[in-house]
Structure formats: C-alpha cells, structure tokens
Amino acid sequence: MSDTNTSLPKWLAHRRYCTIKDLMRLFEVSRATVDRWHRENPQFPRKHKFGNPFNENYSTRFIVSEVNAYVALVEGDRAEWTRQFDPVDPDPSIGSNDDTNTAPIPSM
Template identity: 45%
Template structure:
C-alpha cells in the first residue's frame, strides 16, 4: 500500500474516504465523468453510501483510489 499511496496528492493522502469532489479534483473531470467511469470501468473504485437519519452521502475508499491510480499508471 505504501507504493500506492505515494501516487496520492498530499491533500488526499490522509483521508480514509474520498468524495465525488475529491475525485473530480484528482482527475480534473466533471461529476458526470466520475459517474460514467464508475459504471463503465470495471477497475474504477466502487462507490458506497453512508447513511444516517438525515440522508446519505456517496464516498469511495481512498485505498481503492490509490490502487486504481497504480493500475492506470503502471499498465
């Protein structure tokens, strides 16, 4: 995991979860592109929902994002 995390920028390195906005910033793309990649790219990090009494929010595991970066950087 150490090697994978080195690919993450400093502002994302210490986060356990990523938001859609984090991924948009990281890849320089729109939210609709992130949504499309989630549907169309089998190795793209899977999103999940965190819910409470007030609703739900979408997140991605930062470790999954780091693994994805490794796969697209070194293949």
C-alpha cells in the same frame, strides 16, 4: 498510516474516504465523467453509501486505498502503453554533443 498512498497527492493520501468532488479534483474531470467511469469501468473504485438510503439521506464516498490502487493501475497501464513507442535501438548520433561528426570549418 503506512506509505501505501504514494501515487496520491498529500491532500488526499492521508484520508480514509473521499468524495466525488475529490475524484473530480484528482483526475481533473467533471462529475459526469466520474459517474461514467464508475458505470462503465469495472476496475474503477466502487461507491459506498453512508447514512440511510431509504429516505435518501446518505452521502457517497470512495475508499482512498481503492482509489490509490486504481491510480497505480492507470499509471502502470500508461507506462506500458508509452513504452511501446520508445525507440528500441535509438540512433546514438542524434542528439549527442560529440563534435566528431561535424565537418571542419575551412580557414580563410
């Protein structure tokens, strides 16, 4: 498998499918939150149902590559969002270890 799942933890990166519980663990949210994100966010990975949906004997899975793409998108958005709060021209005298800005201590 290629190293395309770099945003995901090791316990999830080498799988092909994952469960809702896996997403709950990954994002540290409740099942209701995962369901709401799925319903309200068109970029959130789609649910895939395996089994016989006619008698409700199926399991729901997410494709890990789609989850990885979503995580990368969210991380990129977060980086872009936080970049707007970075100082454009920080004051170089703040936080420097240069002693030239301090007044000399008078001798007694």
